[in-house]
Amino acid sequence: MHPIRPDRRWPLHDIATTRQIEQAAAAALPPHTLMERAGLAVARLALALAPHARRIWIACGPGNNGGDGLEAAMHLQRWGKAPQLTWLGDEGKAPADALASLQRARQAGVAFGAAPPPDWDFAIDALLGIGGARSPQGRMAEWIAALNSGGQSVLAVDVPSGLDADTGNGAAVRATHTLSLLTLKRGLFTAHGRDAAGAIWFDELGLLPGTGDGAPTAWLSSPAAASTRLHASHKGSYGDVAVIGGAPGMAGAALLAGSAALHGGAGRVFVGLLDADTLKVDSAQPELMLRPWDSLDLGAMSVACGCGGGEAVRAALPKVLSTARALVLDADALNAVAADPQLQLQLKARAGRGRATVITPHPLEAARLLGSSAAQVQADRLAAARELAQRFSCVAVLKGSGSITAGPGEVPLVNFTGNARLATAGTGDVLAGMVAARLAQGRDAMRAASEAVHAHGACADRWPDGEPLTAGELARRA
Numbered sequence: 354m355h356p357i358r359p360d361r362r363w364p365l366h367d368i369a370t371t372r373q374i375e376q377a378a379a380a381a382l383p384p385h386t387l388m389e390r391a392g393l394a395v396a397r398l399a400l401a402l403a404p405h406a407r408r409i410w411i412a413c414g415p416g417n418n419g420g421d422g423l424e425a426a427m428h429l430q431r432w433g434k435a436p437q438l439t440w441l442g443d444e445g446k447a448p449a450d451a452l453a454s455l456q457r458a459r460q461a462g463v464a465f466g467a468a469p470p471p472d473w474d475f476a477i478d479a480l481l482g483i484g485g486a487r488s489p490q491g492r493m494a495e496w497i498a499a500l501n502s503g504g505q506s507v508l509a510v511d512v513p514s515g516l517d518a519d520t521g522n523g524a525a526v527r528a529t530h531t532l533s534l535l536t537l538k539r540g541l542f543t544a545h546g547r548d549a550a551g552a553i554w555f556d557e558l559g560l561l562p563g564t565g566d567g568a569p570t571a572w573l574s575s576p577a578a579a580s581t582r583l584h585a586s587h588k589g590s591y592g593d594v595a596v597i598g599g600a601p602g603m604a605g606a607a608l609l610a611g612s613a614a615l616h617g618g619a620g621r622v623f624v625g626l627l628d629a630d631t632l633k634v635d636s637a638q639p640e641l642m643l644r645p646w647d648s649l650d651l652g653a654m655s656v657a658c659g660c661g662g663g664e665a666v667r668a669a670l671p672k673v674l675s676t677a678r679a680l681v682l683d684a685d686a687l688n689a690v691a692a693d694p695q696l697q698l699q700l701k702a703r704a705g706r707g708r709a710t711v712i713t714p715h716p717l718e719a720a721r722l723l724g725s726s727a728a729q730v731q732a733d734r735l736a737a738a739r740e741l742a743q744r745f746s747c748v749a750v751l752k753g754s755g756s757i758t759a760g761p762g763e764v765p766l767v768n769f770t771g772n773a774r775l776a777t778a779g780t781g782d783v784l785a786g787m788v789a790a791r792l793a794q795g796r797d798a799m800r801a802a803s804e805a806v807h808a809h810g811a812c813a814d815r816w817p818d819g820e821p822l823t824a825g826e827l828a829r830r831a
Contacts (some may be wrong), residue, residue, distance in 0.1 A: 394422020422479025543755025592793025606661025659686025773811025779824025
């Protein structure tokens with residue numbers, strides 16, 4: 354059993370692949386083995402999380418997720434915990450494995466009730482798992498409401514009941530812990546999944562990697578490998594970044610991106626402000642070299658374009674798209690591209706010339722690019738990120754809870770760092786600068802984007818409690 358932390362690449366699977374792995378494993382093992390292993394894993398984690406709990410409520414659904422809960426109840430009863438179990442199943446319709454665990458729970462003396470106990474200090478959610486195809490109703494919905502209103506710790510079996518294991522959407526149990534079984538479900542890490550799942554644990558139930566030949570459909574992103582700068586190097590060794598943005602009244606966005614690029618390791622950073630009447634030097638960051646944007650040799654630079662760009666960025670985009678050696682498009686640059694088919698063709702053509710491009714939309718910007726709505730984008734974030742990458746022949750970072758990095762023909766990466774502290778103005782500009790700095794240092798687009806997203810979120814995770822996160826300080830620390 355493993356606690357899931359953002360310290361390595363973990364494989365993520367969708368429901369269809371998980372079913373394939375499950376069927377292959379079940380065919381190779383004695384009957385009921387997987388459920389026995391799952392129930393034992395749930396019971397062991399429950400005991401570790403709540404060793405002193407006196408009243409444990411186990412809410413079991415009618416399918417095999419409920420069977421895992423029944424099996425766990427049997428172990429907890431034998432270990433002296435006296436769980437209170439509610440079951441929504443029908444003995445005439447229940448799966449064979451769940452019926453076997455039902456008999457084992459009864460033989461162990463587990464107490465069954467028709468309704469949730471009035472008082473409990475730890476609960477196990479074994480209602481739906483990955484089997485829920487529609488919103489819970491009736492007694493199941495009532496029990497989910499009771500789990501969410503109890504104010505106590507809840508351990509969800511496989512996924513919080515009501516959560517779509519593929520997309521991370523759905524009105525679900527709000528668990529404090531989730532034990533994902535057999536595979537890690539990708540919906541736990543994006544959209545509402547992170548809020549619903551709490552701390553995530555994983556047990557592969559004794560299976561070796563590759564069982565069932567189910568290839569991951571996504572990966573959790575991982576931190577960058579440690580790197581050492583050579584003594585015999587100079588500022589030219591680490592590339593030049595140009596930030597183009599900062600329309601009238603929005604210079605701060607471009608300066609934030611420039612600061613992030615500086616602190617992200619770029620050798621030199623130039624800022625081409627689109628407001629010609631603004632400052633000529635940033636006295637707080639004199640390392641930033643302010644220049645007219647059209648005087649810069651973009652063909653030799655990694656360019657971050659769009660931060661605070663306003664309407665003015667439209668005029669710059671044809672040259673930027675055609676000449677930038679490597680390019681990050683953010684904010685107003687994305688809105689301009691979404692509204693102009695010619696710019697879209699230029700963006701897509703960059704791949705044919707071997708020019709690296711990363712786009713970093715939030716859901717509304719992604720919707721404009723795809724001609725859809727933010728709700729449609731959020732309904733399946735992985736699918737939206739893949740479509741963006743494929744349509745525009747670039748690497749796409751769909752920002753949000755569990756930011757997704759996707760590239761044409763690549764398995765997407767889901768980010769597991771970051772928190773709500775990042776919900777403040779300017780943090781997206783900082784991310785654009787961080788990506789541009791990594792492109793300038795020679796990383797490919799997929800690696801530059803995923804490493805920047807991971808580092809951006811990890812910095813927020815390290816942020817001292819009680820200290821407000823500001824974009825300017827984030828740029829200096831990330």
